[in-house]
Amino acid sequence: MKKKVLIIGSGFAGLSAACFMAKAGCEVIVLEKHATPGGRARQLKADGFTFDMGPSWYWMPDVFEHFFNAFGKKVADYYTLHRLDPSYRVYEKNNIMDIPAGYEALKDLFEKMESGSGKQLDKFLNEASYKYKIGINKLVHKPGQSLSEFLDWDLLTGIFKLDVFNSIKAHVGKYFKHPSIQQLMEFPVLFLGALPEKTPALYSLMNHADIKGGTWYPGGGMYSIVKAMHELALELGVKFYFEHDVSTISIEKNAVKKVITSFKGEVVSFEADAVIGGADYHHIETALLPAEYRSYTETYWNKRIMAPGCLIYYIGLNKKLNDLKHHTLFFDTSFEQHGKEIYETKQWPADPLFYVSATSVTDKTVAPEGCENLFFLIPVATGLDNDTEELREYYFDKIITRMEQKTGQSIKPYIVYKKTFAHSDFVHEYNSFKGNAYGLANTLMQTAILKPACRSKKVKNLFYTGQLTVPGPGVPPSLISGEVVAKEVLKSFKS
Numbered sequence: 291m292k293k294k295v296l297i298i299g300s301g302f303a304g305l306s307a308a309c310f311m312a313k314a315g316c317e318v319i320v321l322e323k324h325a326t327p328g329g330r331a332r333q334l335k336a337d338g339f340t341f342d343m344g345p346s347w348y349w350m351p352d353v354f355e356h357f358f359n360a361f362g363k364k365v366a367d368y369y370t371l372h373r374l375d376p377s378y379r380v381y382e383k384n385n386i387m388d389i390p391a392g393y394e395a396l397k398d399l400f401e402k403m404e405s406g407s408g409k410q411l412d413k414f415l416n417e418a419s420y421k422y423k424i425g426i427n428k429l430v431h432k433p434g435q436s437l438s439e440f441l442d443w444d445l446l447t448g449i450f451k452l453d454v455f456n457s458i459k460a461h462v463g464k465y466f467k468h469p470s471i472q473q474l475m476e477f478p479v480l481f482l483g484a485l486p487e488k489t490p491a492l493y494s495l496m497n498h499a500d501i502k503g504g505t506w507y508p509g510g511g512m513y514s515i516v517k518a519m520h521e522l523a524l525e526l527g528v529k530f531y532f533e534h535d536v537s538t539i540s541i542e543k544n545a546v547k548k549v550i551t552s553f554k555g556e557v558v559s560f561e562a563d564a565v566i567g568g569a570d571y572h573h574i575e576t577a578l579l580p581a582e583y584r585s586y587t588e589t590y591w592n593k594r595i596m597a598p599g600c601l602i603y604y605i606g607l608n609k610k611l612n613d614l615k616h617h618t619l620f621f622d623t624s625f626e627q628h629g630k631e632i633y634e635t636k637q638w639p640a641d642p643l644f645y646v647s648a649t650s651v652t653d654k655t656v657a658p659e660g661c662e663n664l665f666f667l668i669p670v671a672t673g674l675d676n677d678t679e680e681l682r683e684y685y686f687d688k689i690i691t692r693m694e695q696k697t698g699q700s701i702k703p704y705i706v707y708k709k710t711f712a713h714s715d716f717v718h719e720y721n722s723f724k725g726n727a728y729g730l731a732n733t734l735m736q737t738a739i740l741k742p743a744c745r746s747k748k749v750k751n752l753f754y755t756g757q758l759t760v761p762g763p764g765v766p767p768s769l770i771s772g773e774v775v776a777k778e779v780l781k782s783f784k785s
Contacts, residue, residue, distance in 0.1 A: 292317045293783055296549050296562040298536050301329025302765055303756035304568025305519040306357065306772020311566075312526035313361060314780055319560060320528060321551055323535040327520045329568075330720055330727070331765070333513040337707045338658040339606040341665060342513055344727075345765050346647040347617070348506040349499045353426065353766035354515070360773070361522060368518030370509040372652060377505035378617035380477075381696050382470060388615070389474070391504055404468040414465045414475075415498060421452055422495040422502075430761035430770050433778050434739045453491035454734065461491035473625055480669070483597020483731035483763055485629045490734050507616060507652050515765070534558065539565065539578045545751045564751045564779050568772075571742055571758035573721035585747040595736060597728035597763050598632050598669035599713050601685055606707030607662040611648075611699055614662070618646045620692060628669075633731075636671040638681070644668045644689045661706075670713075672724035677713040686710070728764075729757025737762075744775050745782075753779055 295311045297304050300322040312318045326332060330344035348354075351371065358364050365371065375391035390396050397408035424444055429452075432439045453461060462475045476486040478496035508514040523530075534551040540559075541547060548559045567574040572591050575584045623641040631639045649656045650663035657663040668685055694701050713725035730736055744759045746752035755775040757763040 293563045294319070294561070295564045295566065295779065296321060296560055297566045297568055298549070298574065299323075299329055299568035299756070300327035300520070300530065301568055301756060302331060302516070302519070302768035303771045303775075304329065304566070305516070305523055306769045307566050307568060307755050307776050308523045308528045308772070309357075309361065309519065309526055310773050310776035311779065312523065312528050314776065318523075318526075318528045319562070320523070320530045321534045321536055321549065321560070322530065322532050323569075324719075325532050327530065327532075328513060328516040331512055331516050333511070333516075334604055334709065336604075336709070337606060338661070339604075339663050339707050340511065340656040341604045341663065342511045342647075342649070343602075343604075343711065345512050346649075346665060348508055348512065348765075349496075350426070350503055350766040351506055352503065353769055357769045357773070358518075358522070361526070363522065365518075368521065369514040371506045372509065374505045374507055374616050374652065376615060377500070378619060379615040380474065380619045381622050382473075383622050385470065386696075387470065387474070393501065396501060400466075400471055403471055404466060407466055407468065407471060410465045414462075414494070415501060417451070417453075418494040418498040419502065421492055422498040424452060425492060425495045426766075429738070430767060431774060432738060432760065433744055433774050434741055434760040435743065435745065435778070437739060440738070453494070454737070456491040457487050458489045458491050458493055459486035461494055462486070473621060476625075477619065477621075479732075483728045484595065484733050485633050488595075488633070488731075488733050490732075490737065493732065505617065507649070509653065511649055511653065511656060512765075531558075536569070536578060539574070539752070541580060541583050541749060544583075544749060546749060562751075564753065564782065566775055566779065567752065567754045568756050570721045570723055571754050571756065572723035574754070577721070579749070583746075583748045586742060591723065595633070595731040595733055596672040596724055596726045597731045597757075599672045599674070599716060599722075599725045600711075600727040601666075601668040601670055601682060602711040603664075603666040603682075603686055604707070604709040604711070605664040605666065605705055606657065607664065607701065607704045608658075608660070608706045609662065609704045610660060611662055611697065611701070613697075614648050614651050616648055616651045618648070620644045620646070620689070620696065622692065622696065632669060632671045636673065638674060638676070639668070639670060642668045642670070642685070642689070644692075646693065669727075672713075672726045674713060674725070677725075679710070682710045682712060723758070730763065732762050744771075745778055751782065753782075 294317045297320045332343045334341040376388035380387045400407040479489045538550040550559045645667045647665040716722035716725045755771045761767045
């Protein structure tokens with residue numbers, strides 16, 4: 291008889307887990323509170339504009355290929371990929387850098403800033419490539435259930451080469467002295483949710499992902515990945531129940547008895563042999579489970595270092611902007627000050643860095659003809675109060691003014707569509723712990739077995755996947771997280 295598996299949430303990790311469980315022959319049901327799949331990677335359509343609501347960077351294309359290959363498919367069966375060149379633009383205080391996709395062109399750019407840095411980049415990336423190979427092929431596939439998982443010859447012999455006890459800031463400083471190069475090499479770890487001085491140098495593997503793996507754009511936007519995974523799940527026989535908001539997980543004899551949802555005002559219950567929580571881990575533990583079955587205390591959660599929250603603006607313009615790039619980083623204020631405001635003082639930023647994605651530069655389908663589609667993101671501390679419309683407007687005016695000054699173009703008068711999304715929306719829409727956008731920060735003390743476990747310590751058939759457990763935040767890690775937890779569930783069935 292087929293084992294029945296319930297998955298709460300249809301974000302990347304939930305979709306991945308659903309596909310792997312169905313491939314293993316299980317009957318799989320996905321419960322999703324929203325009307326469409328995708329979780330934080332949902333799509334927003336309004337007034338002829340199409341926005342990816344969450345993730346906007348496509349890195350590590352090999353991880354996506356690995357996922358689809360596991361089902362006898364390939365990425366090209368579902369969506370097209372376009373490599374961006376330049377990968378992105380960086381505005382500094384007195385400088386503009388376009389980061390070329392070509393490696394030799396990037397070395398030339400570095401050499402112009404710091405003599406000898408081209409050769410240093412070769413050395414740096416040789417190490418980063420080794421870390422990527424071991425990190426992505428081995429480390430991130432460990433379920434983090436026991437130290438014995440790490441009794442692996444490649445891991446043991448390469449422990450010092452993996453650089454887990456050194457910080458990425460110190461590691462970058464060993465190779466490059468120019469502040470612009472240092473900032474550029476430290477930038478990718480912002481995706482991991484911690485300051486460079488608190489992030490293990492292991493994560494220079496992100497530089498390999500950036501420089502060697504490249505920055506890509508899936509035709510139609512990041513939601514094309516969600517649609518592809520949803521389609522694959524349906525092909526595999528997965529059943530989806532949308533607008534089913536889980537309200538309670540009922541426990542009997544230390545196992546999940548029922549998962550109870552609210553659907554259009556009606557109570558609907560489901561039974562299963564195993565449950566995988568792909569929604570916010572903290573929410574499942576504290577809002578859905580009886581207190582005696584929670585693996586972690588509220589004190590534990592409050593001591594976790596969270597990746598940032600976000601102020602996001604979805605903007606439609608009724609004109610095209612000149613010389614706009616697909617990805618733009620506005621690093622024209624103090625990186626150090628903004629970082630401290632996020633992680634240390636935990637306050638609203640005085641003069642924030644921000645990021646702009648303009649998918650309409652690459653894709654004509656996401657905006658009406660002659661229009662521009664802009665996504666603005668300001669990283670902010672989690673758990674901040676005072677998330678008001680007035681505050682959102684204050685920061686929007688601040689960053690729009692800076693963008694107008696840097697680009698020499700007027701933007702405000704041409705805004706025809708605008709929507710904001712911030713702390714209270716993350717809590718309301720995704721039950722996000724402290725309003726975080728990216729999950730748990732990848733600090734040394736929150737790595738591997740030191741993350742919240744992918745298997746409940748008190749409920750024998752309850753498992754977790756996604757950005758608050760192994761391997762961590764980001765879209766590729768979420769795909770891997772679904773695969774990792776599926777293997778753990780299958781192991782539990784055998785035992």
